[in-house]
Amino acid sequence: MPGAATFPKGPLQMDIILSGQLLFSALVSGALYALVALGLNLVYGTLRLLNIAHGELVMIGAYTAFWMMTLFAVPPLISLPLAALLCAGLGWLLYFGIFRRLLRNPDLAARVEANSLILFYGISVILQNTTALMFTSSARGYAYLGNVITVGEVSMTGNRLLSLGVAGTLTIGMLLFLRFHIFGWSLRAVIERKEAARVVGVNVDQVQVITICAGFAVAGVAGVLVSMTEQITPFMGFPFTITAFVVIIVGGLGNIPSGILAGFALGFVETYGIALTSASYRSILIYGLFVTVLLIRPEGLFSRAVKS
Amino acid sequence: MNLRTAALLGLLALGTALLPLLGSPYVIGVAFNLMMWIALVQSWSMLSATTGYVSLGHVAFVGIGAYVFVLSMDFLPLPLGLGLAALSAGFFALVIGLPVLRVRGPYFVILTFGLSELVRNIVLRIESALGSFGRMIFDAPDPGVLLWWMLALAIAATVVAHKIRDARLGRGLAALREDEVAAETVGVAVARLKLIAWVASAVIPGAVGALLLLRTGYFEPGQAFDPIISFSIVTMALVGGTEDARGPILGAAAFVLLSELLWSNLPQLYMIVLGVSLIVFILFLPRGLIGLFGRARRAAR
Numbered sequence: 364m365p366g367a368a369t370f371p372k373g374p375l376q377m378d379i380i381l382s383g384q385l386l387f388s389a390l391v392s393g394a395l396y397a398l399v400a401l402g403l404n405l406v407y408g409t410l411r412l413l414n415i416a417h418g419e420l421v422m423i424g425a426y427t428a429f430w431m432m433t434l435f436a437v438p439p440l441i442s443l444p445l446a447a448l449l450c451a452g453l454g455w456l457l458y459f460g461i462f463r464r465l466l467r468n469p470d471l472a473a474r475v476e477a478n479s480l481i482l483f484y485g486i487s488v489i490l491q492n493t494t495a496l497m498f499t500s501s502a503r504g505y506a507y508l509g510n511v512i513t514v515g516e517v518s519m520t521g522n523r524l525l526s527l528g529v530a531g532t533l534t535i536g537m538l539l540f541l542r543f544h545i546f547g548w549s550l551r552a553v554i555e556r557k558e559a560a561r562v563v564g565v566n567v568d569q570v571q572v573i574t575i576c577a578g579f580a581v582a583g584v585a586g587v588l589v590s591m592t593e594q595i596t597p598f599m600g601f602p603f604t605i606t607a608f609v610v611i612i613v614g615g616l617g618n619i620p621s622g623i624l625a626g627f628a629l630g631f632v633e634t635y636g637i638a639l640t641s642a643s644y645r646s647i648l649i650y651g652l653f654v655t656v657l658l659i660r661p662e663g664l665f666s667r668a669v670k671s
Numbered sequence: 672m673n674l675r676t677a678a679l680l681g682l683l684a685l686g687t688a689l690l691p692l693l694g695s696p697y698v699i700g701v702a703f704n705l706m707m708w709i710a711l712v713q714s715w716s717m718l719s720a721t722t723g724y725v726s727l728g729h730v731a732f733v734g735i736g737a738y739v740f741v742l743s744m745d746f747l748p749l750p751l752g753l754g755l756a757a758l759s760a761g762f763f764a765l766v767i768g769l770p771v772l773r774v775r776g777p778y779f780v781i782l783t784f785g786l787s788e789l790v791r792n793i794v795l796r797i798e799s800a801l802g803s804f805g806r807m808i809f810d811a812p813d814p815g816v817l818l819w820w821m822l823a824l825a826i827a828a829t830v831v832a833h834k835i836r837d838a839r840l841g842r843g844l845a846a847l848r849e850d851e852v853a854a855e856t857v858g859v860a861v862a863r864l865k866l867i868a869w870v871a872s873a874v875i876p877g878a879v880g881a882l883l884l885l886r887t888g889y890f891e892p893g894q895a896f897d898p899i900i901s902f903s904i905v906t907m908a909l910v911g912g913t914e915d916a917r918g919p920i921l922g923a924a925a926f927v928l929l930s931e932l933l934w935s936n937l938p939q940l941y942m943i944v945l946g947v948s949l950i951v952f953i954l955f956l957p958r959g960l961i962g963l964f965g966r967a968r969r970a971a972r
Contacts, residue, residue, distance in 0.1 A: 413777055464954055471957060476777030477725050478953055481909060484902060485949035492939040492946070605788075608781060616777075647796060650789035657785065658770050661778040 383517040385638060391523050393630025394530035395585060397623045399603050400610035401534055402581035408554035408617035409574040412462060412479040416487035417607055418600025420450045420579050424586020425595040426494065432505045439507055439587050443529070450583030451576035457486065458575045466571075487600070494597035502594040522591040529588055533581065534623050541619060550574060554617050609653045615662055676917065680829070687822050691815030699814045701931055703886060706821040708923035710879050711900075712907045713828035713916070717835050717872040719905075720913030721844040722865065724772070727901050728783030731790045732760040732873040734896035736880030738794055741806050741890040749812070753820075753881050760877025764870045772865045775851070784901065791896030798892055811885040821882050828875045833916040835868065844868055906945060910952050912959020921960045 403417045424446035431437040431445065461482060465471050471478050508521030541547035552560035553570045561567050585603075589595070606629070611617075614625030629652075636648045690702050711729065719725050736756035743752040767786065774782050798804070811817070835841045843864045846854040855861045884890055903926065911922020926945070933941035956963055 413781070461950065461954065471953070474723065477723075477780060480727075480777070480780055481905065482950055482953050484906075485946035485953075488942050488946035488949075492942040496939045496943075612778075612781070643796060643799070646792040647789065650785055650792060653785040654782065654789050657774060657778055657782040661774050661782075 383515065385634060387517050387519055387523075387527075389631045389634035390627075391527045391630070392634060393627035394527050394534065395588060395626075396606055396610055396629050397534045397626025398530040398581060398588075399585045400607040400614070400622050400626045401537060401619065402578040402585070403604075403607040404611045404614070404617060404619055404622040405550075405574050405578035405581070407611065408619065409550060409557075410462065410466065410479075410571055411475050412483070412575075413476050414483050414578075415480055415604050415608075416483040416490060416600075417582055418602065418604035419487045419490040420453070420582035420600070421586035421589060421603045422494065422595070422597065422600040423450055423453070423490070424583035425590035425593075425599065426498065426586075427583070428587040428590040429503055429505060429595055432507065439591050440525070443584055443587050446583035446587045447580035450579040450586075454575040454579035455572065458572055462575070487604075491597050491600070498597065500597055502596045504594040505590070507591050520592075526588040526591060530585070533584065534626075537581075538620060538623065546570075546573070551619075554619075605653075606649070609649055612653060612661075613656050680916075680920075684822060684826055688819060691813075691818060696814060699818050701927065703814065703818045703821055704930075705923060705927045706818065706825040707879055707883060708903070708907060708927060709825040709920050710821065710828045710875055711904050712911070712919035712923050713825070713832040714872045714875045714879075715904045716908055716913045716919055717832050718844075718865070718868040719872070720908065721836065721841055721848065722868065723848040724775075724865065724869075725780050725905065726783045726872070727780050727905060728785075728787030729872075729876055729904050730896055730898060730900040731783075731787035732764065732876035733880035733883070733900060734787075734791065734794065734892070735763050736760045736877030737884045737890060737895040738880075738892070739877075740881035740884055741808065744808070749885075753878050756881035757874045757878040760880070761870050761874040764873035765866070768866045768869050769862075772862070772869060784898070787896065787898065787901060791892060791898075794892040794896065805889060805891040808884060808888045808890070811888055814886070817882055817886055821879070824875055824878055824882070829916050829920070831871060831875075832919070835871065836915070840864060840867065906949055908959075910948060910959055912961035912963075914958065914961055918959055918961035925960065 399417070399421060402420070403414055406412055406414050406417075427446040427449055428439045428442040431442040432439065462479070465475065465478060465482065508525060510521050511518050512521060512524065513519075541551060549560065549565045549570050550573075552563070552565050553567055553574075557567060560570075589599075589603075593599075610626045610629050611622050613629065614621035614623075629649075632652065633645065633648065637645055640648075687702055687706065690698055711733070715726060715729050736759065739759040740752050740756040743755050747755065771779075771782060771786070835844070843854070843859045843861075846857075846859050847861050847864065851861055880895065884895070887894075907922035907926050908919055909922070910925055911920065912918035929944060930941055933944065952959060958965075
């Protein structure tokens with residue numbers, strides 16, 4: 364998985380656990396998880412859609428960066444807005460092509476979560492297999508900023524530092540935007556009480572379109588970041604979908620700030636959990652956390668539930 | 672279900688039972704797949720179609736059945752092993768049932784999925800700790816015999832699913848789909864009904880897992896617990912429709928046919944068609960093929 368560092372096996376010493384190296388690893392994964400989950404959470408919060416094609420948007424972002432780099436030698440940093448635009452466009456198409464119909468039909472909207480889950484499953488299968496048909500299923504990658512920078516006792520590669528920087532800036536920027544900008548207020552109003560927001564004059568339709576585009580765009584950006592450090596394939600998205608779901612379940616569906624906190628928390632739990640046990644326990648750790656939280660507090664560990 | 676439908680289904684079952692006489696391994700293989708999916712989708716519908724508790728983790732029962740079965744092969748004769756596989760899946764459902772069924776709506780959907788992946792990863796971990804990387808099955812019965820067993824499971828699942836819809840259990844389940852709190856208030860034993868339907872929907876998939884294993888001849892946890900199976904069950908149920916017992920059969924038949932046409936040559940195209948049909952059915956035909964037929968018949972009158 365992205366950002367997860369590997370450590371030599373053997374008796375663990377406190378100095379490894381306390382090292383800045385491990386902290387850096389945890390921060391890199393945490394920021395990426397927070398970013399991926401942010402997009403999923405925005406779409407769930409405002410539209411009540413469970414987007415299990417979210418990881419496929421990460422995949423599309425990753426392929427965008429890969430082809431721009433390979434064909435035109437355009438560095439990933441320049442591909443960021445391009446991937447964002449591409450995914451936002453896809454969000455726009457899906458909203459007007461599919462989801463507006465779902466949300467407006469009272470029979471379908473009555474079970475919007477289950478129905479959207481199946482719809483997105485269909486979309487995810489289409490995106491994966493179309494990509495596989497176009498570009499084959501083989502793993503691809505490119506080298507970018509692989510140089511090692513050492514600060515104090517912590518060694519880091521340029522691409523992971525960049526990934527941390529971009530993901531961190533974006534999540535914090537998004538939080539500030541939601542907190543202080545007027546559109547952010549409307550968005551939070553739609554998340555908390557859609558009907559009431561409509562009554563006080565929020566253009567709910569507009570907020571929903573912009574949110575789905577923004578949520579998709581963020582995932583595309585995350586994909587560009589992932590492609591700098593990982594191999595990419597048409598089927599790489601699913602683990603990201605799962606991780607993002609774990610994060611927003613732990614944080615509480617639809618609660619944006621808690622979701623970001625939970626993203627970082629998962630990065631830490633994963634990095635330190637693997638350091639203390641072994642990498643083969645990663646999936647058990649993640650799914651165990653997921654199932655436990657759902658059983659004990661389905662509304663999320665950190666927050667009260669958003670009313671649906 | 673009226674008499675004519677029952678007679679038609681009986682004839683189909685009889686026809687399937689006679690297929691091994693043709694002696695074509697290909698025909699037997701396709702029929703085996705069809706019966707397997709019918710058994711799985713009917714079982715799934717026992718809880719999920721009637722209550723709206725959509726399970727996206729049914730592969731867990733299939734995988735547990737397969738795993739228990741492969742472990743029991745050393746000391747149990749096949750039929751007892753099959754029974755044990757079914758019972759273990761049912762027992763697992765019973766144990767996790769009470770906490771899991773308290774979780775509702777979208778949380779239930781993702782919880783069941785998460786659970787099946789958790790079980791898969793635990794079995795993977797156990798197997799690699801035991802130093803086992805896949806287990807071979809020797810002296811499996813003849814494919815024709817396996818088809819008969821799978822046919823028996825498909826029939827059993829269809830009958831039980833049908834009975835549940837009609838019986839008091841089904842009425843109770845339908846009531847709790849409409850409004851769980853109201854149903855409980857007027858005296859429906861909500862928790863118990865859900866648990867019965869949930870356990871019932873797990874037992875046959877356990878036996879299906881064991882038979883599938885005999886058919887493939889190989890146990891590998893990643894494959895036995897493949898989440899695609901859970902997704903396929905839900906897809907077939909949606910496409911077929913679950914209003915009555917014919918829906919799951921139609922849904923399973925449509926996808927087995929589609930996969931025969933496309934899977935071996937164009938697997939990616941098969942998956943794309945699957946994705947597109949999901950979207951089309953949810954948006955335009957939410958009652959599935961069975962609803963479509965009903966509408967066509969009314970229009971003809």
